[in-house]
Every structure is written in C-alpha cells, then in structure tokens.
Amino acid sequence: MNLELTAGQRQKRSEYRAFAAAEIAPHAGRWDREEKIPAELVGKLREQGYLGSLLSRELGGGRTDMITYGLLTEEVARACSSVRSLLTVHDMVAHAIQRWGSRELKDRYLPSMARGELLGALALSEPNAGSDAKSVETTATEDGDSWVIEGRKKWTTFGQIAGLFLVFAQVTDKPAAFLVERETPGLTVKPLRGITGTRASMLAELFFEGCRIPKGHLVGRVGFGISHVAAAALEQGRYSVAWGSVGIAQACLDACRSYAADRRQFGVPLADHQLVRRMLTDMIVDVRAARLLCLRAGGLRESGDPGAFMETMAAKYFASRVAVRAANDAVQIHGANGISEDYPVNRYLRDAKVMEIIEGSTQIQQITIPLFEFQEF
Amino acid sequence: MDQTQNQAKIKEFLSRFFKNHDLQPEEDIFALGFVNSLLAMQLVAFVEKEFGIQVADEDLDLDNFRSIRAISSLIDRKTGAPA
Numbered sequence: 132m133n134l135e136l137t138a139g140q141r142q143k144r145s146e147y148r149a150f151a152a153a154e155i156a157p158h159a160g161r162w163d164r165e166e167k168i169p170a171e172l173v174g175k176l177r178e179q180g181y182l183g184s185l186l187s188r189e190l191g192g193g194r195t196d197m198i199t200y201g202l203l204t205e206e207v208a209r210a211c212s213s214v215r216s217l218l219t220v221h222d223m224v225a226h227a228i229q230r231w232g233s234r235e236l237k238d239r240y241l242p243s244m245a246r247g248e249l250l251g252a253l254a255l256s257e258p259n260a261g262s263d264a265k266s267v268e269t270t271a272t273e274d275g276d277s278w279v280i281e282g283r284k285k286w287t288t289f290g291q292i293a294g295l296f297l298v299f300a301q302v303t304d305k306p307a308a309f310l311v312e313r314e315t316p317g318l319t320v321k322p323l324r325g326i327t328g329t330r331a332s333m334l335a336e337l338f339f340e341g342c343r344i345p346k347g348h349l350v351g352r353v354g355f356g357i358s359h360v361a362a363a364a365l366e367q368g369r370y371s372v373a374w375g376s377v378g379i380a381q382a383c384l385d386a387c388r389s390y391a392a393d394r395r396q397f398g399v400p401l402a403d404h405q406l407v408r409r410m411l412t413d414m415i416v417d418v419r420a421a422r423l424l425c426l427r428a429g430g431l432r433e434s435g436d437p438g439a440f441m442e443t444m445a446a447k448y449f450a451s452r453v454a455v456r457a458a459n460d461a462v463q464i465h466g467a468n469g470i471s472e473d474y475p476v477n478r479y480l481r482d483a484k485v486m487e488i489i490e491g492s493t494q495i496q497q498i499t500i501p502l503f504e505f506q507e508f
Numbered sequence: 509m510d511q512t513q514n515q516a517k518i519k520e521f522l523s524r525f526f527k528n529h530d531l532q533p534e535e536d537i538f539a540l541g542f543v544n545s546l547l548a549m550q551l552v553a554f555v556e557k558e559f560g561i562q563v564a565d566e567d568l569d570l571d572n573f574r575s576i577r578a579i580s581s582l583i584d585r586k587t588g589a590p591a
Binding site for chain 1: 524525543544546547548549550551552553554556557564565566568569
C-alpha cells in the first residue's frame with residue numbers, strides 16, 4: 132500500500148491547516164471555557180464543505196477520499212477537538228443513513244446533511260448503557276403507521292444543536308435504529324455541562340416521552356440496529372477519532388517544540404535537557420506511527436476492504452493512547468504553565484482522555500482487537 | 509462468473525473463520541456458532557467488494573447470509589444473474 136499523500140491531498144491539507152489556524156485555533160480556548168462553539172463557526176464549516184464531506188456529489192457533498200477526510204479531521208482536531216467532534220458525529224450519522232437507510236430516508240435527509248444545513252447526532256449511550264450497547268433500555272413500539280419511542284439518552288455529542296438524531300432502541304428486545312427529527316413532539320433536549328474534555332462539544336441528554344415518528348424512519352431492519360447500523364456509525368467514528376487523536380498529539384508536539392526551545396532552566400533551553408528530549412522523542416515517533424496506522428486504515432476503507440474494520444480499530448486504539456501520552460508529557464514539559472489556562476496543553480490533555488473513551492473505549496479495543504486477529508486461522 | 513465460482517469464493521472467505529471445517533454449501537453458518545458482529549460486517553464488505561454489489565437495508569435478513577448457497581443467491585439476485 133502506498134502511504135504517500137498525493138499532490139491533491141497535500142494541497143487540501145494546506146487548505147485545512149490554514150482554515151483551522153485562522154478560524155478555529157485562536158478561539159478554541161475560549162470555546163472550551165464557554166462550553167460551546169458559535170453558530171458562525173458552524174456556518175463557516177458549512178461554507179467550506181467540511182460537514183458531510185464524505186457524502187457523494189450527487190447528494191451535494193464533496194465526496195472527499197478517506198485519506199483527505201482524515202487530513203481534514205487531523206487538522207481540525209489539531210486546533211480544537213470539540214470542533215472535530217462536530218465533524219465526527221455528523222459524519223457518523225450521515226454514514227449510517229447512507230449505508231443502511233431506505234431510499235426514502237436517503238432522499239429526505241442526506242442532501243441537507245451533505246450541505247451541512249442539517250446536523251446529525253448519535254443517540255446511543257444511556258445512563259445505564261455505554262460500552263454494552265445492546266443493553267439500551269429505550270424502547271420503540273409499533274402503533275399503526277408509527278413507532279412510539281420511550282426512554283432517555285445521555286452524552287449525545289452536539290445534541291444541543293443537532294436537527295436529526297439517530298436513536299437506538301429495543302423493539303421487543305431486538306435492537307433497532309431510528310431517525311428522529313429534533314422538533315418531534317415528545318422529544319426534549321437538555322444541555323449537559325461540566326464535562327472534563329471536548330467541553331465545547333455541546334453534549335445533551337434526550338428524553339423521549341410518547342415520541343411518535345413515521346414507520347419509515349426505521350434505519351435498516353429490526354434486530355440489526357447494533358450489529359450493522361451502530362457498527363457502521365461507530366466504525367466511521369473510530370476512523371475520525373483516530374485521526375483526531377493524531378491531531379491532538381501533533382498539537383502537543385507543536386506546543387512543546389516552541390516551549391522547549393524558548394524556555395530556559397539551569398541556563399539552557401529545556402530541549403537541551405536529556406529527560407525532556409526523551410519525552411520529545413517519544414512524541415515525535417508516536418505521532419508518526421499513529422499517522423501511518425491511520426493512513427493504512429484509510430487506504431483499506433477507501434477500497435472497501437473487509438480488513439478495514441480491524442485496521443481502523445487498531446488505528447483508533449493506538450492513536451488515542453498516543454494522544455494521552457503526548458498530552459501528559461506536554462503538560463509535564465510545560466510544568467506549572469502546563470496546568471494553567473494560559474497554555475493550550477492542559478486542554479489537550481483533557482481532550483485526549485476523551486479519545487480513549489468514545490467510539491469504543493481502550494478496554495473494549497483490547498478485548499476486540501485480539502478477536503479480530505485470531506478469528507482467521 | 510457462475511454460481512460455482514461465486515460459491516468457491518464465498519467458501520474461501522468463510523473458511524478463514526471456520527478452521528478445520530469443510531464448510532458445505534447448505535450448512536448454516538449461524539448454527540455453527542462462529543458468526544459474531546465482527547464477521548457480520550466483514551461479510552457484508554467482502555460480498556460488496558468481491559462481487560461489486562451494494563447490500564441494502566432490505567437485504568438485512570439473516571436468511572440471506574445463512575449459508576454459502578444463500579449468499580450466492582443474494583448475489584445472483586443483486587446482479588440479475590439467472591438462478
């Protein structure tokens with residue numbers, strides 16, 4: 132597999148980097164403190180075609196290739212992981228609809244998602260159901276030409292501003308997925324604040340009380356909600372989070388490069404201290420290794436190779452741990468400055484920790500990756 | 509590509525997951541107990557890539573993936589090949 136970027140991909144990376152440096156990075160600390168991103172930024176992302184960029188051109192999307200999409204995710208995350216979260220969840224929902232939605236659902240929702248006018252959010256986790264997704268307690272009951280949803284969702288990223296939710300519920304103990312529009316009577320959205328990392332990702336709790344949706348809003352078939360619909364969304368999410376983790380680690384390296392060169396202790400720059408240099412070395416090599424795993428996963432995903440599932444999981448597992456290691460060392464190199472709000476590395480550490488939890492925790496990956504590896508004999 | 513060739517390719521793919529078992533065309537792969545969600549998604553990706561079809565929401569039926577012959581029949585229907 133050729134892991135070198137094409138000229139076109141390098142050009143797009145430059146474009147993404149310039150946009151993130153101008154429109155995102157200068158404000159990321161404030162958005163983190165305010166726990167929200169402004170509507171103006173969402174508009175700019177929309178204008179740039181960065182929302183729904185994996186959707187086909189026929190639907191109004193840009194249909195970037197998987198590698199280019201990864202570069203977008205990395206560059207945005209390098210500036211702000213919360214903004215990266217918006218791209219991630221929107222694309223997870225769009226991908227699940229494109230993959231398993233009916234023709235009617237695709238026609239109804241994907242064009243506006245491709246234009247970024249309609250934002251998607253994933254409503255899977257609940258107070259009592261996290262990694263064990265099959266045990267969601269939310270129910271959906273058939274009633275004439277409708278489904279009636281009852282239950283509660285938690286940790287819904289960008290639930291505060293999303294217009295469309297991909298909701299997972301039990302239909303007589305069989306998991307199923309549904310699309311629920313924000314304005315549907317019986318759905319209440321409550322902001323969820325005070326989280327540690329990706330603080331501007333505008334989490335919400337969703338309450339469904341007699342929430343009635345059309346019969347045709349079932350995505351896929353009853354019984355396949357987790358194994359296929361959620362699996363497709365989460366696989367897309369893992370790919371995005373893997374690249375996003377590379378972005379965090381690269382941001383840590385960027386911050387440490389200048390700090391370790393400028394800051395002097397014992398009469399020499401920090402970078403001249405061997406123990407600091409060791410941390411920088413680990414960071415430099417880890418970022419390269421994580422990026423290579425992402426490139427490999429992207430190549431396999433682009434070609435539709437069945438091996439992409441394993442490689443995407445491996446990339447997410449490694450890259451998220453790299454992000455935490457890099458951010459932890461970055462704070463250490465910055466010393467007391469590293470735990471202040473005056474330097475971004477404390478945000479990077481908080482954001483990096485989230486990467487190890489979402490779209491399959493580190494421990495779930497540790498259980499699953501060997502299953503992939505040993506399922507073929 | 510005829511059904512025999514298709515079935516041989518499907519068997520070759522599935523046999524990687526069924527060690528030391530000579531999988532027969534009609535054998536129920538779910539009953540054998542080796543199919544989990546990891547294999548389920550890989551199987552969809554394999555069928556799409558290898559045979560150039562798109563598995564859609566209406567195809568999400570365990571009976572379409574229950575055996576080598578069932579998968580082969582699904583491919584025939586999607587490609588419009590004679591049964």
